[in-house]
Amino acid sequence: MYKKIRLLFSLCLFWSLALAVQAAPLRLATTTSTQNSGLLEILLPAFQEQTGIEVHVIAVGTGKALKMGRDGDVDVVMVHAVAAEEQFVADGFGSDRVQFMYNDFVLVGPDSDAAGIKGVKTVTEALKKISSSRARFISRGDDSGTHKKEQALWKAANIQPGGGWYIEAGQGMGKVLQMAGELDGYTLTDRGTWLAYKGKVELSLLNEGDNKLSNPYGVIAVNPAKHPDTNYADARKLIDWVSSQAGQELIRDYRLHGEPLFIPLLLK
Amino acid sequence: MESLSAASYQALYLLFTGDSALWAIIGISFSVSVRALLYAAPFGILTAFLLAYFSFPGRRLLVSVFNTALSIPAVVVGLTLYILLSKSGPLGDWRLLFTQDAMILGQIFLCFPLLVAMAHSALQASDRRAWETALTLGASPLRALLTILHETRFGLIGALVASFGRIIAEVGSSMMLGGNILNYTRNIPTAIALETSKGSFAEGIALGLVLLSLALFLNILLGQVQGKGEVIQ
Numbered sequence: 197m198y199k200k201i202r203l204l205f206s207l208c209l210f211w212s213l214a215l216a217v218q219a220a221p222l223r224l225a226t227t228t229s230t231q232n233s234g235l236l237e238i239l240l241p242a243f244q245e246q247t248g249i250e251v252h253v254i255a256v257g258t259g260k261a262l263k264m265g266r267d268g269d270v271d272v273v274m275v276h277a278v279a280a281e282e283q284f285v286a287d288g289f290g291s292d293r294v295q296f297m298y299n300d301f302v303l304v305g306p307d308s309d310a311a312g313i314k315g316v317k318t319v320t321e322a323l324k325k326i327s328s329s330r331a332r333f334i335s336r337g338d339d340s341g342t343h344k345k346e347q348a349l350w351k352a353a354n355i356q357p358g359g360g361w362y363i364e365a366g367q368g369m370g371k372v373l374q375m376a377g378e379l380d381g382y383t384l385t386d387r388g389t390w391l392a393y394k395g396k397v398e399l400s401l402l403n404e405g406d407n408k409l410s411n412p413y414g415v416i417a418v419n420p421a422k423h424p425d426t427n428y429a430d431a432r433k434l435i436d437w438v439s440s441q442a443g444q445e446l447i448r449d450y451r452l453h454g455e456p457l458f459i460p461l462l463l464k
Numbered sequence: 465m466e467s468l469s470a471a472s473y474q475a476l477y478l479l480f481t482g483d484s485a486l487w488a489i490i491g492i493s494f495s496v497s498v499r500a501l502l503y504a505a506p507f508g509i510l511t512a513f514l515l516a517y518f519s520f521p522g523r524r525l526l527v528s529v530f531n532t533a534l535s536i537p538a539v540v541v542g543l544t545l546y547i548l549l550s551k552s553g554p555l556g557d558w559r560l561l562f563t564q565d566a567m568i569l570g571q572i573f574l575c576f577p578l579l580v581a582m583a584h585s586a587l588q589a590s591d592r593r594a595w596e597t598a599l600t601l602g603a604s605p606l607r608a609l610l611t612i613l614h615e616t617r618f619g620l621i622g623a624l625v626a627s628f629g630r631i632i633a634e635v636g637s638s639m640m641l642g643g644n645i646l647n648y649t650r651n652i653p654t655a656i657a658l659e660t661s662k663g664s665f666a667e668g669i670a671l672g673l674v675l676l677s678l679a680l681f682l683n684i685l686l687g688q689v690q691g692k693g694e695v696i697q
Contacts, residue, residue: 259663
């Protein structure tokens with residue numbers, strides 16, 4: 197009798213333990229623009245179907261996403277800020293970083309295009325025109341990947357933006373597009389958010405295509421050496437999966453409002 | 465991992481070394497909210513006086529409306545004004561969206577119901593005979609009104625302090641209407657939201673400390689003012 201109870205008890209214990217282990221979802225910190233692009237809603241269910249791993253997405257700014265990784269609050273991060281990603285890995289907080297896809301940034305502005313950047317070949321030249329005509333430019337100003345990209349572009353153009361025409365908004369991409377529409381300003385946006393907002397704001401796509409506007413995405417596991425309690429095994433599986441042929445094809449075939457958005461980097 | 469104490473320590477450091485960006489944000493917060501309160505106060509107190517001293521059709525309904533308006537979320541006020549002030553909205557020609565004036569407008573709408581409701585209950589508790597006596601003694605209605613306001617000053621100051629507390633700490637409408645623009649419409653609450661999203665918690669805590677110490681100061685002030693009122697024997 198005793199033996200039976202003990203067996204039953206240990207079975208229960210084992211079962212609940214197995215359940216607890218299985219139920220632990222993979223926590224992914226990513227940026228709001230990745231979330232808004234809708235790609236994760238295609239990628240993650242396919243990943244779950246293949247591996248049985250449920251992914252909880254926490255969409256925040258790039259700075260906070262990496263901070264959550266540093267603090268061990270998530271298991272894996274997916275961001276688009278090359279320099280910050282390299283720093284994150286160099287500081288020992290991240291491991292197994294893979295650049296798996298890219299999209300691009302575009303310059304949008306009022307239809308009237310007072311600065312005349314439409315059709316200008318390079319983004320550097322376009323930014324010079326905006327600053328010399330003192331046309332209003334709305335900056336994210338929130339330390340996000342897009343904000344960092346914008347700062348790098350100004351720097352490449354040898355311009356120190358400032359003064360009344362340069363507005364630092366400190367808000368997300370969608371909000372900044374709305375502000376640019378309301379204030380007749382220019383702004384730099386990732387193509388995904390632009391496609392989602394295109395019909396809702398009084399702005400036009402004015403400049404695109406320069407190599408400098410490319411926006412590579414990285415996926416990084418939180419280093420188990422720093423935070424042994426994170427779900428490294430599943431993080432590794434996610435990284436392998438988005439790099440796999442199946443994952444890369446899903447990325448290639450993804451359409452937002454009928455237009456392709458991401459270009460896979462590891463497709464064979 | 466950055467501990468709470470380390471972030472708080474760095475926050476105090478930023479505050480006391482006079483970090484100019486931090487103090488600019490604090491300055492904007494105060495200037496916007498004080499102006500909003502200055503615009504709202506005369507009308508709010510007058511409305512409360514009318515509701516407390518005169519009976520007219522719909523008075524009770526109006527009191528209920530103001531009491532209900534107490535619980536309107538800030539984001540709803542923000543969204544309504546946003547739609548009105550947007551370029552494609554009816555008041556778009558004013559070009560007020562993403563300016564300090566738009567924030568002030570939002571804060572006026574936020575504190576007005578609270579101001580009216582609290583001032584109303586303060587005035588209701590006042591002695592109507594003071595009003596009648598003053599008029600009988602030949603005082604002008606304005607003079608009589610000032611007498612009543614003086615009689616109920618503790619309750620009215622309480623209403624002002626509570627209203628200020630509501631608008632200085634609200635984030636929803638300031639974010640939508642002001643746009644969180646650096647050195648222009650970025651106030652303490654929207655800056656806390658931004659710093660948190662950037663993961664720089666020290667700045668967020670520093671600004672939170674300012675709000676907390678302000679709340680403490682206002683409450684002490686309120687206690688002092690009300691303490692000078694008559695003690696019930």
